[in-house]
Each structure stands twice: as C-alpha cells, then as structure tokens.
Ligand SMILES: Nc1ncnc2c1ncn2[C@@H]1O[C@H](COP(=O)(O)OP(=O)(O)OP(=O)(O)O)[C@@H](O)[C@H]1O
C-alpha cells in the first residue's frame with residue numbers, strides 16, 4: 001500500500017509545489033516507486049517538471065469519469081506524474097454530488113499497490129480539492145515562509161484537518177511543518193524557531209530540522225522543466241532538501257511503527 005503525503009497551506013507562494021517536486025524526485029532517486037499528483041488548477045507541478053499540461057488529459061478528466069487514472073499518468077525521469085490545468089478550477093461548482101469528498105480516494109484505489117509513495121500538491125486554498133487530498137492522505141506537510149509566519153490561518157488549517165479527521169479520515173496526521181525560503185541573515189533564528197514551534201504545536205506536530213534556504217536556482221529550475229535536485233545539485237537548497245527527504249522517510253517509518261494498522 002502506498003503512503004500518501006499532501007503538501008498544504010492555504011497561503012500562496014510558500015513552496016508547496018517546489019517541495020512536492022523535490023520530494024517526488026528525491027524519493028524516485030532512492031528507487032522508491034512514486035506518483036505525484038497535481039490538484040492545483042494552476043498546473044504548476046506538471047509544468048515545472050516539463051510536462052505539456054494544456055493538450056493532455058488530467059486529473060479533472062478522472063474526476064469527471066471521462067478517463068481512467070491509468071490513462072492520465074505521465075512517466076517522467078522524476079517519477080510518474082498526474083498533471084492538472086485550469087479546467088480543474090470548476091471543480092467546486094461542477095462536482096457537487098454527495099460523496100464528492102471521495103473522488104480522489106476512489107480514483108486512487110486501482111493504483112495504490114503500484115507505488116511506495118503518492119505525493120499530492122494542492123492549491124493555496126481550503127476547498128473541495130484540498131479536502132479530497134486530505135481524505136485520502138496518511139500525512140500532511142505544511143510548508144511556511146518565515147517572513148509571513150503567523151498564527152493567523154493556522155486555526156483554519158487546524159479546523160479543516162480536524163473536520164476531515166472526524167468525518168472522513170481518522171488516520172490523518174500532520175507529519176511536520178517545513179520552513180522554506182529561509183535566510184539566516186534576515187530571519188532572526190530564535191524568533192522564527194519559537195514561533196514555528198508554536199504553530200507546529202497547534203497542529204499537533206513539530207518543525208522539520210531541515211530548513212530550506214533561499215536560492216535563485218530554486219526559481220530557475222522550473223523554467224528549465226526540472227527539479228532543483230537535478231538542476232543545481234550543489235546549491236544550498238538542494239542540500240537542505242536532501243536532509244528534508246531523509247527526515248520525511250524517518251517520520252513516515254516512525255508513524256507506521258506507532259500505528260501499524262493504519
Ligand atoms: N527555497 C527557495 N528559494 C528561492 N525561491 C523559492 C524557494 N522556494 C520556492 N521559491 C520560489 O517561490 C515561488 C513560490 O514557490 P512555489 O510555487 O513552490 O509555492 P506554492 O506554495 O506552490 O505557491 P502557490 O500557492 O501559488 O501554489 C516560486 O517562484 C519558487 O521558485
């Protein structure tokens with residue numbers, strides 16, 4: 001059975017897509033079988049990994065029932081990817097039948113045994129797409145930028161997580177909070193650490209030891225249709241992301257030991 005991890009934060013531009021692409025690539029490089037899913041109508045995940053997201057079937061077609069999940073999976077050097085595009089933005093209005101929270105969970109049933117990890121990128125919102133990701137996930141990872149660290153918004157995220165846990169998916173766990181775009185010169189280390197710890201505590205989790213430093217290569221990599229790990233293997237963010245991938249593996253294994261039945 002796959003371990004399913006969703007990257008989430010309703011704030012925009014905090015590194016969800018970058019972290020999703022890096023986690024997919026990092027796990028694939030370690031020979032794990034990985035499926036990446038873009039649930040964001042912006043389509044950034046597929047685009048940044050060099051896929052043509054316009055002239056192709058996407059997760060939207062699976063939700064509509066006009067394509068099978070196997071038919072929308074694209075094979076890349078980074079792992080298998082299911083892209084998305086702007087058509088998915090109609091999901092909130094279009095998929096309004098009961099049980100619409102389970103569209104992704106249902107769709108994944110036939111591929112669950114094929115992958116070790118399924119990594120899901122979500123939009124900067126808490127909407128039906130985000131809920132679909134939460135409903136089928138084992139773990140959530142919450143990336144945050146130190147400059148906009150705030151307790152505001154955390155209560156909303158916490159509420160959504162608790163609602164999903166209560167009604168749809170009791171095993172849902174917040175694996176950790178990840179600091180991104182970290183700059184040791186401008187971010188006052190102690191202040192940031194304390195606030196991040198407090199936010200993590202509210203979400204019943206802890207902050208990943210790895211902090212992803214800022215680096216221009218991170219923003220350049222998607223323009224070349226590739227991931228930072230391959231685009232700039234010696235850069236600081238690459239080092240940090242390698243540590244992060246290791247921590248994710250350790251935390252997933254620890255969670256499995258604690259709750260083997262899940
Ligand atoms: N460590 C970093 N250093 C420098 N730039 C970064 C870093 N992480 C992300 N960025 C840049 O910040 C921007 C936003 O990152 P990203 O798209 O991953 O965020 P997001 O949370 O997915 O955004 P959205 O909410 O719009 O989906 C991108 O241009 C990305 O290249």
Ligand SMILES: [Mg+2]
Pocket residue numbers: 016017018040044121122
């Ligand atoms: Mg994104």
